[in-house]
Amino acid sequence: MATLIEHLIKLTDHRDRDLLELTLSKALIDLIPIQRVLVSKVISEEGVKRWMDVTVLDARGGGKVVDPLRVDFQTLPLLEDNRDRLHCIQRQERVEIAWAGENGPRITYLPLFADPVAGDEAVLEIHSASALMDEQLAVVGDVSRVFRNMYRLLAYSDRDALTGLLNRKSLDDTFYSAVLEELGQVDEAAAAARQPALSVVQERRHRVPPNYWLGTISVDGYGVINDQHGHLIAEEVLLLVARIMNNTFRTYDRLYRFGGEQFAVLMHCPDEALVLAAFERFRANIEKFNFPQVGRLTISGGFTRVSPDDSPSTALERAERAVDYAQHHGQNKVFSHAELVRKGFFGEALKVGAVDIF
Numbered sequence: 001m002a003t004l005i006e007h008l009i010k011l012t013d014h015r016d017r018d019l020l021e022l023t024l025s026k027a028l029i030d031l032i033p034i035q036r037v038l039v040s041k042v043i044s045e046e047g048v049k050r051w052m053d054v055t056v057l058d059a060r061g062g063g064k065v066v067d068p069l070r071v072d073f074q075t076l077p078l079l080e081d082n083r084d085r086l087h088c089i090q091r092q093e094r095v096e097i098a099w100a101g102e103n104g105p106r107i108t109y110l111p112l113f114a115d116p117v118a119g120d121e122a123v124l125e126i127h128s129a130s131a132l133m134d135e136q137l138a139v140v141g142d143v144s145r146v147f148r149n150m151y152r153l154l155a156y157s158d159r160d161a162l163t164g165l166l167n168r169k170s171l172d173d174t175f176y177s178a179v180l181e182e183l184g185q186v187d188e189a190a191a192a193a194r195q196p197a198l199s200v201v202q203e204r205r206h207r208v209p210p211n212y213w214l215g216t217i218s219v220d221g222y223g224v225i226n227d228q229h230g231h232l233i234a235e236e237v238l239l240l241v242a243r244i245m246n247n248t249f250r251t252y253d254r255l256y257r258f259g260g261e262q263f264a265v266l267m268h269c270p271d272e273a274l275v276l277a278a279f280e281r282f283r284a285n286i287e288k289f290n291f292p293q294v295g296r297l298t299i300s301g302g303f304t305r306v307s308p309d310d311s312p313s314t315a316l317e318r319a320e321r322a323v324d325y326a327q328h329h330g331q332n333k334v335f336s337h338a339e340l341v342r343k344g345f346f347g348e349a350l351k352v353g354a355v356d357i358f
Contacts, residue, residue: 020154022065024124024147025057031143032136034128035059035105039112040085042121043068043076043251050076051085052252054122068252069212069268084109085123096131106131112144113151120155160257162235163242168258171266175312213275214312215265215303216319217282220331222261225294233293240291241299248282264316265303272336275303279334287332298332305338321346 021039028037039055052071057063079086088095088109095109106128113120124144126132132140158170219225219241226234238261245255245263254266269275279301286299302322306315318337325340326333340346 020147020151021055022057024143025055025063027143028126028140029057029059031139032128032132034126034132036127038125040123040125041113042079042089043071043073045073045250049079051079051082052076067268069254069266071252073250073252085125088123089121094137098131103130105129108132110140110144113148120151160259163239163257165242165245165255165257165263167256171254171256171264172312174254175266175315211268211270212306213265213267213269213272213303214306214315214319215267215275215279215301216258216316216323217263217265217279217299217301218323218327219261220298220300220327225297229293237291237294237297240289241286241297244285244289245282248285249278264319272305272338276334276336279303283332283334300326300331301334302326303334303336 025037025039028034036056036058038053038057040051040053042049043052044050050073052066052068054066054068055063084095084097084107089111092111094111097107097109098104099107106126108126108128110124110126112122112124124140126140158166158173160167219237222234222237225237238257241263242255242257245265249255249265249267256264256266258264265279267275267278269278283299283301286297289297291297300323302319302325304315304318304322322335322337322340325345326335337346
């Protein structure tokens with residue numbers, strides 16, 4: 001059995017934020033006599049909040065890890081469906097339920113995160129044969145504290161400093177694990193496959209689910225805004241665009257800023273029409289927003305389905321071609337790269353002056 005120190009080392013060794021919950025769960029199963037542990041996060045869509053069990057692990061070895069990009073939001077329980085979890089996160093205190101007598105089995109809920117602004121709200125749920133003793137609760141507290149510190153450290157390195165959205169490094173680091181690894185059943189082999197040591201592209205181009213999409217977005221006329229209103233106002237525009245993105249897309253969609261006026265979205269969706277509808281909602285929300293000192297703005301967007309042979313760069317290149325098309329055909333539009341191909345617009349490279357734009 002690994003010691004507390006060994007488990008803390010494992011937590012601090014990680015560079016993949018998506019595996020931290022699994023490492024935390026394994027540590028607790030190994031260090032204290034419990035039967036089951038869950039990490040459940042709060043996710044939202046169009047103002048509705050639900051519970052998503054991102055990690056479930058049993059002492060006997062069974063369990064699962066959920067890929068947030070592939071979750072069916074409508075099947076998840078509402079916050080009110082588990083009031084004990086809800087009380088735990090609202091009051092930021094431990095909640096203990098003795099469901100079969102005072103000396104019998106327990107479910108203990110402990111707050112793991114409580115930052116709704118940053119989109120981080122989570123509860124640690126522990127099932128045990130009896131009440132946890134003070135020293136066992138202290139172990140849970142110590143391991144959870146290290147987990148939170150590592151989570152925030154990795155989150156900081158993944159984020160754009162201005163907007164708080166994910167950065168380009170984050171896309172490069174997570175593209176294969178988020179898109180090319182099917183996480184229906186995560187085990188040790190799957191976890192090992194997601195470690196940085198297996199970063200060779202050829203080893204990860206397999207079993208691509210057909211419903212991942214990558215889109216990019218550019219603020220129309222951003223250079224003019226910067227010239228006319230100055231750098232601070234231009235940055236305020238970017239902050240507000242990021243806020244509207246967060247309020248428009250689902251909390252489990254991956255939202256990025258790559259620098260300047262360029263943003264991106266990685267999402268899982270069953271068909272092209274729904275992806276287009278999501279990007280159109282964002283375009284419309286930007287168009288109707290009154291930006292302070294600037295007024296009305298528009299964005300141009302493009303998206304593409306991720307294919308088996310894609311790297312982040314090849315998928316981004318197709319999405320950016322669709323954005324370029326939108327910007328050179330009136331702006332304030334969103335296009336699917338595949339639809340433009342079907343219509344024959346990308347049969348040959350078009351030129352503006354001496355510059356290839358497609």
